[in-house]
Amino acid sequence: MLVSGMGGELGSLVAAKLENEPWVGSLVGIDVDPPRRRLRLAEFHLLQPSQRERIVEVVTKFNPHVVINLSVWEPDARAGLAHARQFTADATTAVIGAAAECPALEGMVVRSGLEVYGRGRNSPTRPDETAVLHPTSEYGKMLAEIERQARAVGRRVKIAVGKLRLAPVLGKHVPSPLGRVLRQPVVPFSALADAPFAVIEDGDAATAFVAAAHGRLDEPVNIVAPGAITALQAILRGHRVPLALVGPEWWLAGKLSHMVGAPIPDHVVELMHRGRLADGAKAGELLGFAPKLTTPEVIDHLYAWESVVRIGSVGGEIEGVA
Amino acid sequence: MSPSTGDLIQFPRRAAGRVVDTVGSTITAPVRAIWPVHSVDDFGRDPHLIGAVTPLAKLRWDVTVGGLEHLPHRKGALLVCNSRRWSLTPIYAALALSEACGRPVRFVGRPDIAPFGPLLRRLGGLLAQPADVLGALRHDELVLLPTEPTAHPRHAGAVAHRLLGPAVEAGVGIYPVATMSSALGRTARAEVGAHVRPRHSRRGPLAEVELAEQVQHHLQRMLDGFGGVQTGVAPLDWLAEG
Numbered sequence: 001m002l003v004s005g006m007g008g009e010l011g012s013l014v015a016a017k018l019e020n021e022p023w024v025g026s027l028v029g030i031d032v033d034p035p036r037r038r039l040r041l042a043e044f045h046l047l048q049p050s051q052r053e054r055i056v057e058v059v060t061k062f063n064p065h066v067v068i069n070l071s072v073w074e075p076d077a078r079a080g081l082a083h084a085r086q087f088t089a090d091a092t093t094a095v096i097g098a099a100a101e102c103p104a105l106e107g108m109v110v111r112s113g114l115e116v117y118g119r120g121r122n123s124p125t126r127p128d129e130t131a132v133l134h135p136t137s138e139y140g141k142m143l144a145e146i147e148r149q150a151r152a153v154g155r156r157v158k159i160a161v162g163k164l165r166l167a168p169v170l171g172k173h174v175p176s177p178l179g180r181v182l183r184q185p186v187v188p189f190s191a192l193a194d195a196p197f198a199v200i201e202d203g204d205a206a207t208a209f210v211a212a213a214h215g216r217l218d219e220p221v222n223i224v225a226p227g228a229i230t231a232l233q234a235i236l237r238g239h240r241v242p243l244a245l246v247g248p249e250w251w252l253a254g255k256l257s258h259m260v261g262a263p264i265p266d267h268v269v270e271l272m273h274r275g276r277l278a279d280g281a282k283a284g285e286l287l288g289f290a291p292k293l294t295t296p297e298v299i300d301h302l303y304a305w306e307s308v309v310r311i312g313s314v315g316g317e318i319e320g321v322a
Numbered sequence: 323m324s325p326s327t328g329d330l331i332q333f334p335r336r337a338a339g340r341v342v343d344t345v346g347s348t349i350t351a352p353v354r355a356i357w358p359v360h361s362v363d364d365f366g367r368d369p370h371l372i373g374a375v376t377p378l379a380k381l382r383w384d385v386t387v388g389g390l391e392h393l394p395h396r397k398g399a400l401l402v403c404n405s406r407r408w409s410l411t412p413i414y415a416a417l418a419l420s421e422a423c424g425r426p427v428r429f430v431g432r433p434d435i436a437p438f439g440p441l442l443r444r445l446g447g448l449l450a451q452p453a454d455v456l457g458a459l460r461h462d463e464l465v466l467l468p469t470e471p472t473a474h475p476r477h478a479g480a481v482a483h484r485l486l487g488p489a490v491e492a493g494v495g496i497y498p499v500a501t502m503s504s505a506l507g508r509t510a511r512a513e514v515g516a517h518v519r520p521r522h523s524r525r526g527p528l529a530e531v532e533l534a535e536q537v538q539h540h541l542q543r544m545l546d547g548f549g550g551v552q553t554g555v556a557p558l559d560w561l562a563e564g
Contacts, residue, residue: 122434124453125443126365131453185342192436196366196443229361236359239346273436277366279457296361 001213002062004095005070005111006044007031008078009174013206014068015042023214028062030055030095031071032087036173049090052097059098066213067099069110072146075139076177076263085142092146100153107160107216109209110150114167114222115140115267119274128279129165129220137267147220154218162217164208167224167278168271170302171202178271179302180262182234188253188264188272189231191244195275196228201298204291211287221287224280227295231272237296238303365458367426368444375445376417383503385418389514392497393423398462400455400489401427401514402537403499404478404545405468411501412468415512416446419466419499428458429466430485456488466499469538475502476548478541483527483534490529498537500544515544 001018005011006029018024019041027042029035035044045058049071059067071091073084099105117127118136135141147163154161170179178199181187200223208223235242245253254264270276283289293301360370393399401419405411412429420427432447433439439447448454448465458465467486470479478500489496495517503510518537520529 122449122451124451124457125449126457127453128457185346190436193440195440196362198364226364227361228364228366233359233361236350236354239343239350241346241349242353275366275440277364279461281461 001025001027002059002064002067002099003027003029003042003070004067004091005031005072006035006042007033007046008070009036009171010111010169010202010205010209011035011070012037012039013202014070014209015039017206017210018042018213021210021214026062028058028064030058049087049094052090052094055094056098056101059095060101063102063104064099065104065106066216067095067102067105067108068209068213069095069099069108069146069150070209071095072111072143074175074177075142075265075267077175080263081138081265085138088142088146092149096146096149096153100157105157105159107162107213107218108150108154109162109164109212109217110146111209112143112147112163112165112220113139114165114224114276114278116144116147116165117278119270119276125275126277126279127222129222129282137265137270139265139267160216160218162212163220164205164212164217165220165222165278166205166208167198167200167222167276167280169202169205170199170298172301172304174202177263177265178268181257181264181268182231182238182240182299182302184240184257184260184262186241186243187231187235187238188243188245188250188257189235190273191246193273193275194230194232195271195273196230197271197276198224198226198228198278198280198295199298200225200291201293201301204293208283208287208289211289215287217286219286221283222278222280223283223289223291224278225291225293225295225298226280228277229295229299233296234299237299362444363426364461365428365446365448365463366443367428367446369426371444372417372420372446376421379414379417382508383414383418383510384508385414385510385512387418387422387512387514389499390419390423392514392516393464394495396462398459398492398494399464400459400486400494400496401464401466401499402481402486402496402541403466403468403501403512404541405471405501406475406503407471407473409471409475409503409505411471411503412466413442413445414503414510415499415501416466418510418512419464419514420446423464425464427464427466429468430455431468450482450485452484452488455485456492459488459492459494469541475504476545478538478545481534481538483530486530486534486537487527490533496533496537498540498544500541500548502545502548511548513544513548515540
């Protein structure tokens with residue numbers, strides 16, 4: 001099993017869960033940052049996305065049965081838009097290309113997002129996996145390109161390619177522009193729309209990746225926590241001060257927010273104006289996956305900042321103590 | 323067993339964080355008192371907003387609901403109602419049916435432009451798109467589809483067959499809902515009819531085209547059964563008949 005993007009919060013969680021799975025033999029990870037959790041079995045390689053030859057060497061030498069690609073840089077999460085686009089493109093080309101060279105490869109699971117559906121005028125309120133992909137944000141276009149490359153490789157080398165379209169991933173330690181904006185003392189929201197959106201907790205997202213890898217998923221699946229919430233409702237739940245905006249002042253609010261350390265990328269603005277819901281029923285049918293937390297609960301967890309973090313052992317025993 | 327020093331990391335709570343919490347709580351307390359932080363459902367319908375709007379709607383419409391025994395208790399269904407122009411029929415009928423049957427009834431035909439689109443979505447509106455209707459029906463929801471609006475209160479307009487397709491695909495029942503309301507008075511009525519079953523078994527798109535005609539026919543029969551306007555002043559009733 002190979003996990004690309006093992007250094008991120010989601011990648012580390014996936015790796016920790018995979019280590020506890022009896023069907024997983026050896027586990028190798030690559031990323032630009034070291035894993036954020038203590039891993040007992042995984043072998044980790046610190047590699048930049050631009051080091052394509054080295055990535056190809058590591059991947060082909062390991063010759064995995066399954067590749068999980070989590071090397072996705074959400075704009076303004078860990079890097080600005082230009083860098084995020086470049087890193088994601090480099091990593092996708094290197095990892096998916098290298099995976100295609102592995103004779104033992106049976107399946108690949110790639111991270112995608114609900115942003116691929118786009119939120120153009122009259123687009124479905126709650127798209128399911130059959131909806132046409134029409135991304136309307138930069139992040140959506142990046143994810144659609146990852147799906148396209150993975151699909152092409154899957155057809156070419158005849159392997160199963162699962163695409164997990166995640167709702168915005170939130171968690172206490174997840175670098176997320178949405179989470180960062182919602183945690184500001186004063187949070188802007190669209191007064192005219194205040195559209196509903198759904199999210200997914202990082203632990204639930206990791207569980208979905210493990211299930212998809214185990215089941216050799218071969219199609220796209222939406223991964224969404226049940227329920228929905230609007231930005232104003234989230235702000236009030238977090239005891240933040242809501243700032244109602246109607247239009248042009250979003251530009252100024254975005255600049256100010258950027259200055260205080262919480263940039264608002266276009267896919268987050270789109271979420272606040274047009275909402276982001278999706279039908280997640282197929283995940284239950286195909287993967288037997290049911291998120292533990294609902295969308296309002298994920299939002300509550302986002303605001304319940306811990307005073308003590310227990311780091312005793314990894315896996316199921318990791319838990320925060322408020 | 324007490325945890326060892328190496329097992330725990332203590333993050334001191336920052337004073338700034340406490341200040342943010344206190345200020346935020348103080349400022350938003352009045353808002354939270356009148357607008358509790360309920361969430362919306364999977365489709366964006368807001369039961370709290372509907373609870374707040376219903377008394378206002380009752381000032382405008384006093385709706386008598388009938389025929390609920392025809393509706394399934396748990397499964398989804400597509401309800402098709404006639405619609406008089408400018409009467410907001412889908413909204414008052416959906417609110418009244420929701421309250422009467424104790425299940426959310428979503429209506430089709432919200433615009434996708436702010437601020438009306440988002441507001442109607444919070445009231446249970448769906449876009450007039452087959453994908454939206456199919457998504458709701460697959461999740462066992464009750465969906466109310468208005469016919470083409472007409473000028474006459476007792477004429478059933480054409481039914482959009484492309485929006486009946488999702489009901490055929492999802493395998494749910496189609497029920498006519500005859501509605502009647504007055505432009506000036508409060509009295510209104512919503513009567514659910516029996517399940518409309520297709521006369522012919524079709525494999526292709528003719529299924530929904532024929533069903534649409536059948537539903538319109540059923541609706542017209544129900545509206546005819548309502549009788550004419552009864553104000554108690556015969557000349558006015560004759561005038562109202564157009």
